[in-house]
Amino acid sequence: MKNKRVLITGGMGFIGPSVINRLKKNNEIVVIDRLDYGIPDKLKNSLNIEFEFIKEDLSDINNIHNRIKSGEFDVIIHMASISLIPVCENKPDYAFKSNTISPLNILKSNIEKAVFLNFSTSAVYSPANKNHNEEDYFEPIDVYGWTKKHTEDLAKFYSKKLNFPVINIRLANAIGHGETNLKLFGEILSQIERGNSEIKLGNLSPRRDYVHTEDIAWAVENLIDSNTVKNGHFESFNIGTGYDPVSVKDVFELINKVHNGKLSLIEDDKRKRSPDQERELLAIDIDKLLKVLPNYKPKKIDELISDIVLDPGLRIGNSFVEDIYYKDQK
Structure with a gap:
């Protein structure tokens, strides 16, 4: 993708830096984020040098919506959201404001002919083995999934009403x-960073299915470049590994192997989700994506685990998340 004017919402979150770093060399990038988690180390040296940054909350109407209306952007990549399920369950009003009202404010801003790429989730699907x-049938089992499902519905409605293309991506676990x-x-x-060798999980x-942020970024760029979705149309693509x-236990064992077997695992009942909010399996078929992007070759988790564990770069510690969830899990 080259010579595009791109707006990225939520670009300072977890997946955003991979997308920004992939696109910023050949495109003009504007990033908007309310900085819940601060500025990622990967982007500190390029902030307002290699791309423009705006600190704003998209759930409030502000100047960026006027810039969208002016037709400034060729591509809008919307990834801003609250995705931690306990936060969404405990503060559903906050979750809907962040995950549904924010994109609605963009969608109704008369996007014109910009490509709108919406980050959704495989959590919109009904549980299945x-x-x-x-x-597949849609019936989320948690507030997070419903906020994303409603956003998909709004994107589909406005794409037809205002005649712009929507690429809707449903992610596996990043x-x-x-x-x-x-x-x-x-x-x-x-838990490891806090010095714990006994790891407590639910x-x-x-x-x-676990997919790396770099593979997601590759798919995002190439889906936009493919020009597959036309004006007035909404098309969904699963992005996972195939x-x-x-399992949770297998992930622990992979991490423990990097730590030379020095960790132990405790199944903690206090950390378990209620049965009505737990899925034994959540995985996605990527055949549709591969038909459009046959060169998509995501890495396997065992190829990635060492780099992630040895250099995690965690940015956990947002006060809102801590108040709701984190302090009770220490």
Whole structure:
């Protein structure tokens, strides 16, 4: 992708730095973020030098919406959201404001002919004992999934109403440098950073597909470049690895191997999700993506684990998250 004017929302989060670093060499980038987790180390030296940065909350109407209306941007990549499930469950009003109202404010800003790429999640799918494809039934089991499902519906509606293309990506579980949330990798690595050798986790059997942020960024750029989705159309693509899903216990064992077997695992009942909010399997089929991007070759988790564990770059510690979740898990 070259010579595009690109707006990236939530670019200072977990996945954003990988997308920014991939696109900034050949495009003009504007990043908007409210800085819940500060500025990533990867971007500190290029802030307002290699790309423009704006600190704003998208749930409030502000100047960026006027810039969108003016037709300034060729591409809008929307990834700003609250994704930690305990936060969404405890503060659903906050979750809907961040995850649904914020993109609504962009979508109704008369995007014109810009490509809108929406970061969604595989959590919109109804639980099933199989890999989900893009046509599967939707019935999320948590607030986070519903906020994303509603955003998809709004994006589909406005794409047709205002005649712009929407690329909707449903992600598997992202992993990489700079985790910002206490999801599985962030939870294990933060306990290790606090000096714990006994790692406390909840349910150990659930299996997930883990895709690296760099592979996500590659897919994002190439999906936009493919010009697959036309004006007035909404098209979803699963982005995962296509490899066998990995259990919580298996992830721990991979991390423990990097630590030469010095860690022990405790299954902590206090950390377990309620049965109505737990999925034994959440994995996705990527055949549709591969038809458009046959050169997509994501790395396997065992190829990535050492680099992530030895240089995690964790940015966990947001006060809002701590108040709701983190302090009770120490």
